[in-house]
Amino acid sequence: xxxxxxxxxxxxxxxxxxxxxxxxxxxxxxxxxxxxxxxxxxxxxxxxxxxxxxxxxxxxxxxxxxxxxxxxxxxxxxxxxxxxxxxxxxxxxxxxxxxxxxxxxxxxxxxxxxxxxxxxxxxxxxxxxxxxxxxxxxxxxxxxxxxxxxxxxxxxxxxxxxxxxxxxxxxxxxxxxxxxxxxxxxxxxxxxxxxxxxxxxxxxxxxxxxxxxxxxxxxxxxxxxxxxxxxxxxxxxxxxxxxxxxxxxxxxxxxxxxxxxxxx
Ligand SMILES: [Zn+2]
Numbered sequence: 001x002x003x004x005x006x007x008x009x010x011x012x013x014x015x016x017x018x019x020x021x022x023x024x025x026x027x028x029x030x031x032x033x034x035x036x037x038x039x040x041x042x043x044x045x046x047x048x049x050x051x052x053x054x055x056x057x058x059x060x061x062x063x064x065x066x067x068x069x070x071x072x073x074x075x076x077x078x079x080x081x082x083x084x085x086x087x088x089x090x091x092x093x094x095x096x097x098x099x100x101x102x103x104x105x106x107x108x109x110x111x112x113x114x115x116x117x118x119x120x121x122x123x124x125x126x127x128x129x130x131x132x133x134x135x136x137x138x139x140x141x142x143x144x145x146x147x148x149x150x151x152x153x154x155x156x157x158x159x160x161x162x163x164x165x166x167x168x169x170x171x172x173x174x175x176x177x178x179x180x181x182x183x184x185x186x187x188x189x190x191x192x193x194x195x196x197x198x199x200x201x202x203x204x205x206x207x208x209x210x211x212x213x214x215x216x217x218x219x220x221x222x223x224x225x226x227x228x229x230x231x232x233x234x235x236x237x238x239x240x241x242x243x244x245x246x247x248x249x250x251x252x253x254x255x256x257x258x259x260x261x262x263x264x
Contacts, residue, residue, distance in 0.1 A: 005103050016098045017091045021061035023115040024090030028083050030119045034134065035127045050075035061087040086122065090115050093243070100247060109145050110246065113196070117239035120189065124235030130185030135192055142195030155195045162194025162202040163187055186234050193242050201249045209234065209241035 007015070026040075032048070033040050045054040052074045058064045065084045072079060097110035116138065120130050139159070146155030166187040173181035194202035213234060220226035245252070 020091030020094035024087035135188035138192035158194035163191030
């Protein structure tokens with residue numbers, strides 16, 4: 001019994017939501033600063049337009065955005081709607097994890113990887129990169145947490161198989177097309193995911209992400225938002241695939257195995 005499980009359920013939910021909003025607010029800091037190689041700890045939050053410091057009471061997730069009607073208090077410049085969306089997404093993600101896993105190691109790991117995946121997805125959409133500042137600590141976290149979940153050997157095999165497949169694909173793509181198709185960021189990212197979730201799961205994640213990427217790519221071609229040479233960032237699909245498998249990978253594998261055995 002710990003403090004969280006001893007509290008009434010609505011208090012537990014509120015705590016989880018507040019934690020999610022806070023982490024989401026940190027995700028916003030990372031999204032803005034990591035691609036510019038700025039520190040994520042100092043200096044304090046400042047307006048991107050007038051550069052004035054944002055006081056703590058104007059920096060409360062969601063609430064401040066609503067009170068300030070989406071504008072900087074000093075210079076009236078609009079604050080991007082992305083900020084509150086990120087905060088709400090992080091909170092809902094944690095809530096879903098809490099409902100599914102309860103107070104557990106799996107939930108604690110989700111508190112780390114959920115906001116991290118959100119950060120990766122948005123940075124990759126905006127800048128077409130996945131920073132080493134995320135993936136390298138991610139690999140270490142993957143090995144530590146993965147070793148706890150499945151054992152050191154499975155974690156390392158997952159790391160090598162995930163990273164290895166992407167390395168191979170990127171090498172083949174480069175030789176065939178003569179340009180880089182899959183960046184080093186994607187390779188390090190999937191290596192970290194492999195270390196955390198093991199070989200079977202990392203294969204499933206790659207399959208799901210490639211499938212979702214193809215569907216979105218095809219839709220893009222049809223509505224002419226992209227053409228065959230457009231670089232579509234893969235990070236968001238990998239992030240989504242990782243979350244789907246983290247929440248229900250075992251069920252998906254079971255259904256798949258049953259469908260093979262069942263002969264559909
Ligand atoms: Zn301002």
